[in-house]
Amino acid sequence: MSKEAVKVILWEENQKDFLKKFYDLQFIPRIGEEIYLKKDNWIVTRIEHDIEVNEINVYMELKKKDKQHKGTKGSSLWEEQTHQNDGL
Numbered sequence: 001m002s003k004e005a006v007k008v009i010l011w012e013e014n015q016k017d018f019l020k021k022f023y024d025l026q027f028i029p030r031i032g033e034e035i036y037l038k039k040d041n042w043i044v045t046r047i048e049h050d051i052e053v054n055e056i057n058v059y060m061e062l063k064k065k066d067k068q069h070k071g072t073k074g075s076s077l078w079e080e081q082t083h084q085n086d087g088l
Contacts, residue, residue: 007055010037012062013045019060028056039080 005023012019020037028047029035035042042060049056 004054007053009057010035010042010056011057011059012042013059030057034063041065 005042006025008019008022008025008028010020010022027043030049031043031044041063043063044058044060045068046059049084
């Protein structure tokens with residue numbers, strides 16, 4: 001038996017074209033997680049798993065830029081940025 005590759009497709013919420021397509025990612029982002037992609041920060045809004053075609057659709061919205069927060073350039077695709085103490 002051969003292992004079939006899992007396709008992960010990143011979509012902008014309410015758009016017809018996808019942003020990026022990956023095969024066999026090591027992990028899948030969670031709802032509410034931030035993703036750094038195409039020089040912008042995105043927030044995952046929902047995830048759909050279609051088991052018939054072995055595909056995971058990740059829907060995201062562009063994060064509004066904060067005046068105090070500037071994006072950092074990193075070598076990894078995902079940059080999980082948690083702001084646990086913001087506003088406390």
